[in-house]
Every structure is written in structure tokens, then in C-alpha cells.
Amino acid sequence: MTYLDHAATTPVLPEVLAAMTEQLARVGNASSLHASGRAARRVAEQSRERLAEALGARPSEVLFTGGGTESDNLAVKGLFWARRAAGTQRRRLVVSPAEHHAVLDSVEWLVKHDGAEVTWLPVEPSGRIRPEALAEALGDGRDVAVASVMWANNEIGTVSDIAALAATAHAVGVPLHTDAVQAVGQVPVDFGASGVDALTMTGHKLGGPMGAGALLLRRDAECTPLLHGGGQERDVRSGTLDVAAIVGLAVATVTAVGRREERAEQVGALRDRLVRGVTAEVPDARLNGAPLDDVLAGGPGRLPGNAHLSFPGAEGDALLMLLDARGIECSTGSACSAGVARPSHVLLAVGADGERARSSLRFSLGHTSTDSDVDAVLEVIGPVVERARRAGLGRR
Amino acid sequence: MRVLAAMSGGVDSAVAAALAVDAGHDVTGVHLALSQDRQTLRSGSRGCCSVEDSHDARRVADELGIPFYVWDLAERFTEDVVDDFVAEYAAGRTPNPCLRCNERIKFSAVLDRALSLGFDAVVTGHHARLAGGELRRSVDAAKDQSYVLGVLTPEQLAAAWFPLGGMTKDRVREIAAERGFAVATKPDSHDICFIPDGDTRGFLARRLGSLPGPVVDASTGATVGEHDGAYGFTVGQRKGLGVTAGDSRPRYVLGIEPVSRTVTIGTADLAVVDEVRTAVPTWTGAAPALPGRFEVQLRAHGTPVACEVTAGDGGLRIALAQPQRGVAPGQSAVLYEPDAVRGDRVVGQAAVADAR
Numbered sequence: 125m126t127y128l129d130h131a132a133t134t135p136v137l138p139e140v141l142a143a144m145t146e147q148l149a150r151v152g153n154a155s156s157l158h159a160s161g162r163a164a165r166r167v168a169e170q171s172r173e174r175l176a177e178a179l180g181a182r183p184s185e186v187l188f189t190g191g192g193t194e195s196d197n198l199a200v201k202g203l204f205w206a207r208r209a210a211g212t213q214r215r216r217l218v219v220s221p222a223e224h225h226a227v228l229d230s231v232e233w234l235v236k237h238d239g240a241e242v243t244w245l246p247v248e249p250s251g252r253i254r255p256e257a258l259a260e261a262l263g264d265g266r267d268v269a270v271a272s273v274m275w276a277n278n279e280i281g282t283v284s285d286i287a288a289l290a291a292t293a294h295a296v297g298v299p300l301h302t303d304a305v306q307a308v309g310q311v312p313v314d315f316g317a318s319g320v321d322a323l324t325m326t327g328h329k330l331g332g333p334m335g336a337g338a339l340l341l342r343r344d345a346e347c348t349p350l351l352h353g354g355g356q357e358r359d360v361r362s363g364t365l366d367v368a369a370i371v372g373l374a375v376a377t378v379t380a381v382g383r384r385e386e387r388a389e390q391v392g393a394l395r396d397r398l399v400r401g402v403t404a405e406v407p408d409a410r411l412n413g414a415p416l417d418d419v420l421a422g423g424p425g426r427l428p429g430n431a432h433l434s435f436p437g438a439e440g441d442a443l444l445m446l447l448d449a450r451g452i453e454c455s456t457g458s459a460c461s462a463g464v465a466r467p468s469h470v471l472l473a474v475g476a477d478g479e480r481a482r483s484s485l486r487f488s489l490g491h492t493s494t495d496s497d498v499d500a501v502l503e504v505i506g507p508v509v510e511r512a513r514r515a516g517l518g519r520r
Numbered sequence: 521m522r523v524l525a526a527m528s529g530g531v532d533s534a535v536a537a538a539l540a541v542d543a544g545h546d547v548t549g550v551h552l553a554l555s556q557d558r559q560t561l562r563s564g565s566r567g568c569c570s571v572e573d574s575h576d577a578r579r580v581a582d583e584l585g586i587p588f589y590v591w592d593l594a595e596r597f598t599e600d601v602v603d604d605f606v607a608e609y610a611a612g613r614t615p616n617p618c619l620r621c622n623e624r625i626k627f628s629a630v631l632d633r634a635l636s637l638g639f640d641a642v643v644t645g646h647h648a649r650l651a652g653g654e655l656r657r658s659v660d661a662a663k664d665q666s667y668v669l670g671v672l673t674p675e676q677l678a679a680a681w682f683p684l685g686g687m688t689k690d691r692v693r694e695i696a697a698e699r700g701f702a703v704a705t706k707p708d709s710h711d712i713c714f715i716p717d718g719d720t721r722g723f724l725a726r727r728l729g730s731l732p733g734p735v736v737d738a739s740t741g742a743t744v745g746e747h748d749g750a751y752g753f754t755v756g757q758r759k760g761l762g763v764t765a766g767d768s769r770p771r772y773v774l775g776i777e778p779v780s781r782t783v784t785i786g787t788a789d790l791a792v793v794d795e796v797r798t799a800v801p802t803w804t805g806a807a808p809a810l811p812g813r814f815e816v817q818l819r820a821h822g823t824p825v826a827c828e829v830t831a832g833d834g835g836l837r838i839a840l841a842q843p844q845r846g847v848a849p850g851q852s853a854v855l856y857e858p859d860a861v862r863g864d865r866v867v868g869q870a871a872v873a874d875a876r
Contacts, residue, residue, distance in 0.1 A: 442637060445589055449548070464553045464592045515636035 126452040126500040130329070130429055130490030131278055131306060137331035137379055137491070140372045144333060147368035154365040155354060164367045171367075171374035178381040179325070180314030181340045187357040188370050191337035192305040192326035194350075196226035198339055198361065199301040199322040200272055202347035204234055207269040207299070210346065218261045218271040220245045220253050222279075222473040224303055226324075227272050245273070247473045250414040251282030252425075255292040265296025273300065275307035275323075279457050279470040279486055280413030281430025283311055285421050290319035299345055305329055305337075309380030310388065310427045321345045325377070327369070331491060332376025336369035380491075391489045392416075392428035398487060398498045399431050405506040410434045412471060412484060429489040434471075434480045438512035443485050446508045452501055455486045522546045523681065524634040525643045526626060527581060527588070529573030531703045532645025532684055534580040535692045538699060539683040540643045541584050548639070549581035549588040552630065554597040554621075555714065576703050583701065593629055600624040602714050606727045609751035612776035613850025616820060617712055618668040627676040634679075641681050645692075649685030649863050653677055655804050656863030657856070660688040667820050670854035670869035674805055685863075721752040733781025735763050738774055738790055750781045755875075756846020761785060772845065792843040798835040798853055798870035808867055814855040815864065816840070818847050818872070824856055824864070836870050847875040 127135070152164030169183070176183045189195045200217070207214045219231050221244045234240035243261045245253050253273045262268055271293050276283045286302050293300040299321035307313050309330035315323050322345060326337035341347055341360065353362030380387075396416050403409050412432040418425030435443060440456035447454060457468035467481035487501065523545045525537035540547045551574045574590055581588035601621050608615035631642050647658035648666040655677060658664040672680065684692055689708075696704035715723045728751055735745040745763030747753070753761075757773045763785070772791035775784045796818070808814075810831045815824040816838055826841035838853060851872050856864040 441589065441591070442633075445548070445587070446637065448587055464590050511636070511638060515633050 126497045127492065128452065128454045128487040128489060128497060128501070130493070131281075131486065131488035132455055133328045133334065134331050134490050135492050136333065136372075137376055139379060140332055140376045143375045144368045144372040147371045150367075152367070154367055155356065164365070168365050168367050168370050171370045175338065175374040175377050176340075178378045179308065179323075179340060180316040180318075181323075182316075182343070184343060184358070185315065185340050187339045187341055187361050188365060188373070189337045189339055189357075189361055190335055190363075191328075192224070192303070192324055193226040195324035195326070195337050195339040196224065196301075196303055197230045198347065198350050199324060199341075200227055200230040200270065201234060201350060202360065203270040203299055203301060203322060203345065204238075204240060205348035206346035209348070213267050214269040215239060215241055216268045217242045218245060218258065218268055218298070219243075220247060220273050220473075222247050222251060222253075222277055222470045223272060223274055224278055224305070227274070227303055228469075231272075240269070247475075249474050250418070250425075251277050251280045251412075251470065251474050252414065252420075253284045253289065255285065255288045258289050258292045259295070262293065262296050262298055265293075265298045268296070268298045271298050271300050273302060275302045275304035275313065276311060276427050277413070277470060278306045279468055280432045280474070281306070281427035281488075282413045283307065283420055283423070283425050283427065286320055287318045287421065290321075294319065306427060308377065309384055310429060311424050312384070313381075315340045322347070327373035327376050330376050330380035333369050333372040336366065336373040338373065383491075387491060388424065388428040391491075391493060392424075394493055394495065394498055395429055395431050395487075395489050397495075398489070398501060399433070401498065401502040402431075402433060402505050405502060406435060406509045408436055409509070410436070410480070412474070412476070427488075429493070431487040431489070432484060433487075434476070434484040435509050435512070436480070436483055438483050438509050439516065440482055440484050442512040442515050443483075443508060446512055447485075447501075447504070450500075450504050450508070452504065455488070457484065457486055521640045522638060523548070523641050523643050524630075524637075524639040525549045525586070526630060526645075527551050527577035528645070529576035529703065529706075530645065530709065531696045531701070531706055532647070532689075532692055533577070534645070534701050534703050535695050536643050536645040536683050537580065537586070538584055538695070538701075540681070541586060543683075547584070547586045547643075549577065549584070549586050550630070550634075551577040551588070551590045552597075552625070553590050553592045553594055554601075554625070555594060576706070580701055580703060583699070591630070591633070593625060596629050597621070597625055597714075605712075605714075606724065608850050609724050610728055610778065611850075612750060612778035614754045614848035615850045616668065616852055617714070618820070619671050619852055622668055623671040627672055627680060631676060631679055641679050643681040643683060645684055646682045647684055647689070648682050648866075650677060650680060650682045653805060654862075655866040656685070656859070657866075658685045659863065663689040666856075666864075666866050667817055667822075667852070667854050670804070670852060670866045671802055672804060673802060677804060724751040725749060731781055733783065735761065735783045735785060737771070738784050738786035744785070747781075747783055750776045750778060750783050753783050754846075755848035756791060788845070791845045793845075793847050793875040794840045794843040795876050796836075796838040796840065796847055796853055796872055797833065797874045798838065799873050800834055801836055801868050801870035803868035804866050808855075810836075814867060815858055817854045817856065818844060819851050824858075827855075829855065835873060847872060849873060849875070 152160035154165040154168045172186045173183045290300045301322040302320045303324045308325045323340040328334040414426040467478045471481035527533045527549045605617045646665045647663040649656040657666045711718045731749040734743040737744045753773045771785040774786045816827045817824045828839045830837045852869045854869040855867040
């Protein structure tokens with residue numbers, strides 16, 4: 125099996141598995157006052173501290189959640205509600221159209237049900253959001269509740285300069301949320317230094333468990349809760365702490381961040397070989413997103429594990445199926461709940477036409493990727509693309 | 521053999537896929553997304569293309585351990601089946617959308633794509649027998665679907681596989697239950713999949729709007745009423761005419777004239793025909809020698825009638841041994857060669873152009 129879909133989820137790290145297994149064998153609600161509860165609380169708080177340290181945050185800024193989707197919903201809706209409550213003229217959201225659906229659909233829900241308005245940011249052909257574009261969309265910022273721009277795009281891997289964007293937003297008094305689900309562990313992420321007000325991250329994209337994530341939220345950021353109950357997590361996110369998942373999340377984050385530089389070099393080299401090899405086999409294949417060696421503010425401008433390519437004349441879902449049949453697992457990007465492949469909204473946002481958007485594949489490499497994975501793709505990609513091209517999708 | 525199993529989410533296609541796996545083939549499941557509005561959950565299990573059905577199909581594929589994908593054919597289905605359905609009614613004809621879907625979607629767009637992707641055959645849960653290139657009725661007369669497959673050509677049949685033709689529907693459900701498929705007890709779908717509430721007239725009214733015209737009684741030539749759209753009528757229809765003619769004898773729709781939008785009605789004696797003329801036929805195998813004697817079925821679940829078929833005017837002239845009521849232009853006249861042992865063989869079909 126050649127697993128090249130790390131942007132969807134990653135294999136659990138052995139140290140995560142060990143730490144979680146140990147924790148699962150214990151009893152104790154971190155909110156209980158007795159010895160078992162105190163022990164659970166201690167483990168959860170140690171995890172909070174370790175995770176905070178790895179990401180340049182203070183422990184009190186870490187809110188554990190059920191994952192990236194919850195964190196995005198909490199940030200977008202919670203910041204919107206709190207900011208509008210403090211100033212009723214703040215009804216506008218300023219958002220990139222290339223965001224993950226957890227952000228987009230939260231925004232659209234607020235527009236449809238809660239009187240919000242949205243300004244969609246222009247996206248560079250590379251997928252990047254420029255501070256100038258944000259500044260223009262914010263205007264004087266008086267009517268803006270919150271802005272949201274992802275740190276790195278989940279489909280095409282483009283990184284934006286989040287520190288510059290945060291400074292731009294703050295210049296007109298607007299808080300910035302960033303979805304850093306793909307960025308953490310792949311590119312340097314320092315919450316405090318970036319200046320953002322809220323940051324979404326999740327465990328299963330970096331070797332941790334599914335269903336465990338965090339929203340890093342500045343102490344001075346007002347955020348209305350989505351989940352009401354026992355008042356855990358600063359009263360912003362109620363719910364019994366899932367201590368085993370939190371331990372797994374923290375171990376994964378600390379490990380991934382600690383090995384980031386070394387890993388990025390390895391994974392980046394494999395990715396470069398993959399892209400060069402594929403374009404040698406299929407000369408008209410086109411790389412989407414920023415160039416492989418793109419540099420942004422002294423760091424990588426593209427996720428080292430991301431290879432997103434369009435194969436003109438071939439349908440992405442035919443390519444995926446043919447590769448799957450040959451033991452190679454990758455992704456076409458978005459699919460609706462019924463599993464219908466849709467042209468990627470990210471590619472459409474960067475100005476690709478529907479045809480190019482439908483003809484694309486995402487290979488995402490990660491901590492288990494090897495040279496033989498790359499070899500496996502290069503061995504079959506030529507004939508697979510050729511076959512897919514012969515098989516249009518019943519289109520005329 | 522590499523086989524593509526078209527999986528609707530119903531019990532028939534689930535069992536067909538399972539039988540293909542049992543037979544040792546390399547099977548891949550595909551659900552066809554045919555509805556433009558995927559998120560609209562249909563009521564109950566009706567409608568062959570709801571999100572719920574896609575999930576049901578996926579559940580079965582996962583249990584079988586076969587790859588499963590959703591193919592989006594909504595655009596083609598809309599053009600080739602739904603729009604065609606509306607246009608046919610607008611032209612005063614009565615189409616069969618299932619037959620059109622088999623002709624243009626399942627055994628054309630899907631089959632073509634499957635073959636180009638390297639598959640050898642497409643397996644479906646249709647109730648019909650297919651062996652040695654000969655298409656025959658299912659052993660389960662009540663569930664037989666050979667009528668809606670009658671439009672297939674030898675090339676299409678060569679790459680098709682219908683493993684359920686030799687068993688009853690009850691047996692299909694038993695197999696599904698034995699395997700623990702949740703769809704074992706899923707109700708049969710009876711409606712046209714894109715009209716899940718069964719209100720064809722309402723659907724057409726939304727698409728075509730109000731197109732009023734007269735209802736004329738054939739025996740007197742008198743206008744006996746008005747209608748909102750001739751598309752609401754089918755030749756042979758008795759109920760829901762919304763008019764009362766002079767006497768109390770039941771009236772039937774005799775004909776629909778789309779330009780003047782005239783719906784002609786008449787008494788039972790006028791509603792019967794014994795000769796049918798058709799458009800150009802298609803054959804499931806080599807074209808038969810004509811004139812010839814066959815049985816003809818004039819609508820889905822209709823009773824077959826003995827007939828003599830001659831070639832004429834580019835189409836067929838079908839002389840019926842017993843007069844029939846409700847032979848509507850646009851319907852398919854499917855010809856069978858009776859065979860009590862192996863099942864009646866489908867010879868071919870042609871669309872009814874005119875009946876008298």
C-alpha cells in the first residue's frame with residue numbers, strides 16, 4: 125500500500141499510541157476533586173503546557189476541542205457573536221474563499237441565519253492571501269466582526285504570511301482567526317509571535333488521534349461558546365476533558381514540531397522527486413499552488429508534503445480510482461457528503477477553470493513516506509493518466 | 521474478469537454485486553449520482569439517487585470489501601432522461617424514462633466509461649436473463665424488467681451481466697438477509713426516480729406551466745371541457761379526465777394533438793386499436809426476418825399480445841391478434857419470441873408512432 129494522503133489523515137505515531145494506551149487504562153474525570161480526578165487533571169494540564177510550549181502559546185490560551193471542524197466553528201461563530209454583541213455595527217466577516225469548509229460553511233451559516241455579511245478576499249493565483257488585499261477588504265474595520273485566513277491551504281499547500289495579515293487586521297482593530305490544521309508540524313507555527321487572535325489545530329494530521337484538537341485563543345479575545353455545560357476550557361468549551369485524546373494530541377504535537385525541520389527536509393525532497401518524476405512522465409501535468417521552492421518571510425511558502433497536480437483531459441475521480449486499484453491512495457480534494465467528486469472550490473478560487481479543477485489530484489506526503497512510495501507512483505502514473513484520458517466522465 | 525457493479529442502494533443491485541464477487545471476479549462498485557440536487561433527501565427509500573441510497577450502496581460495498589465510488593452523471597441524466605421525458609410529454613407522447621436511462625446512461629455513458637477504464641463488464645440488478653447474447657424474461661414474471669432493457673443493442677448486451685434473472689425477488693431478498701445486508705428489507709421503488717412523490721402531472725406542470733386546451737368528445741366532435749396542459753394526459757387514460765360527456769359511459773383518452781393542445785376522448789369501443797406503427801426499431805441480436813410472428817408488449821408490466829410484424833415506412837407495422845386499449849405514442853413496443861422453458865426472448869423494440 126502506498127499511502128499518499130497525509131493531508132486527509134496520518135498514521136498514529138508509536139509514542140502517541142503508547143501514551144494514550146496508558147491513559148485509557150486509568151479512571152478519573154479531570155473535573156473531579158478526589159485523587160483520581162486530580163491525577164487526570166494533572167495529566168491534562170501537563171499536556172496543555174507541553175502543547176502550548178510547542179506552539180508558542182501560553183497554557184491558558186489552549187482550549188481543547190473535538191478537532192479542527194469544531195475549532196473553526198467556535199472561532200468563526202464565537203468571535204462573530206462576541207464582537208457583534210460588543211458593537212452591533214460589526215456584522216461583516218472578511219474571509220478567504222479558499223478556506224476549509226469548516227470555515228466556509230460556518231460563515232455561510234452566519235450569513236443565512238444570523239444577519240452576517242461576508243466579504244470574500246481575492247486570492248493570488250498561487251493560493252496566497254496578500255496583506256494588501258486584506259487591508260482593502262477591511263477598510264476602516266469598524267463594521268468587521270472577524271477575519272479568517274488559513275495558515276496553509278489543505279488542498280494546494282500554499283502558505284500565507286499570517287503575521288503580516290494579523291498586523292494588517294489589528295491595524296484597524298479586527299481580530300484574525302487562522303486555520304493552521306495543515307501548517308502545524310509542517311511549517312514553523314508560533315502562535316504568540318504570529319499575533320493571531322485564534323488558531324485552529326488538530327491531532328490527526330500530525331500523527332495524533334482523531335477527534336482531538338485545540339483552539340488557541342488569546343486571553344483578551346472574547347468568544348461566545350458553542351457548547352454550554354460544565355464550564356470546562358475557560359467556560360468557552362464545556363464538556364468532560366478527553367484526557368487520553370488530549371495526551372495523544374500533545375505528544376503528537378510536541379513530536380511533530382520537534383522533528384519538523386528534519387522531517388520537512390526529508391518529505392520535501394521526496395515531494396520534489398515525485399513532482400519532477402510525474403511531470404517527466406506526463407509532460408503536460410501542471411503543478412497547482414506555489415512553486416516547490418517558494419519562500420515566504422524566511423520560511424517555506426508551500427507545505428513540504430504537498431503535491432497538487434492537474435492532468436489536462438483526465439478526470440480526477442477516474443485517476444483516483446485507477447491509482448486506488450493499483451494500491452496508491454491519494455485524493456481529488458473535495459467530495460460532497462454523498463461522495464460525488466466536485467470541482468475543487470480552492471482551485472476555482474485561484475482562478476482555475478472547471479476543467480482544470482476537475483482534473484486534479486493531491487498527493488500528500490508525511491512522516492511514513494519513503495522513496496518506494498514515490499517509485500510506486502512514477503511507475504504507474506503515465507499509463508494511468510493515459511487510460512483516464514480515454515475515459516471522459518460521460519461528458520460531451 | 522474486471523466487473524463494474526452499478527449499485528443503486530437497493531437490494532437487487534446489492535445482491536448482483538455480491539454474486540459477482542462470489543463468482544470470483546474483481547468487482548468495483550459504482551453508485552450513479554443522477555439527481556442535480558444531491559442534498560435533497562427523498563422521502564423514505566424512494567428515488568434511486570438520494571444521498572441515503574448512496575450510503576446504502578456504500579454500506580454493501582464495504583461489507584463486500586470492494587472499492588466503491590460515486591460517479592456524477594447528473595448532467596447527462598438531466599439532458600438525456602429528464603429533459604427528454606418532459607419534451608416527449610410536451611409533444612403529446614408517453615415516454616418510458618427507465619428505458620431511456622438504460623439506453624443512454626447505464627449501458628451507454630457508464631458502460632463506455634467502464635470499458636475505457638479497463639473493465640470487462642457492467643453488472644446490474646435487473647431482473648432479466650442474459651446468456652449467450654440472448655436477453656430473456658426473468659423467471660419472476662412479476663418482477664421481470666426485460667421490457668426496459670429491450671432497447672439494448674448486441675454491443676451493449678455483450679458487456680452486460682444480469683445475475684438475478686434466474687431467481688425470484690423473494691430469493692434475492694433471502695440472499696441479502698443471509699448476508700446481513702441492511703437493504704434486505706428495503707421497499708421496492710415503484711416511482712420514476714426523479715419524481716419521488718409519484719405526481720407526474722404536478723412535475724410536468726412545474727416544468728411546462730399552464731398550456732390550456734380543449735377536451736373534445738370524438739363521437740360528437742363537441743368540446744366538453746378545458747384542460748391546463750395536454751401533458752397531463754396519456755392515451756388510454758380513463759381516470760381524472762375532469763369532464764363529463766353527454767352520457768354516463770366511461771371515456772378514455774384517444775389522442776393528444778400537441779399543436780392545438782386538443783385532447784380527444786371517446787368511449788371504450790373507440791379506444792381500442794389493432795394496428796401499431798412504430799419508428800425505426802432496434803434489435804438485441806441479428807435483425808429478424810420480416811414479416812414474422814412475435815408477441816409484443818406495449819408498456820412496462822403490460823400483457824404481451826400475439827402479433828404479426830411487417831416492415832413499413834422505415835419502422836414496423838404491428839398487427840395485433842387481440843385489440844388493445846391505451847397504446848400511446850412514445851411507448852416502446854418490445855417484441856418477444858415466446859419460450860416457456862428458457863424465458864421469452866427479447867427480439868427488439870421500436871417506439872410507437874401511431875396506433876389505430
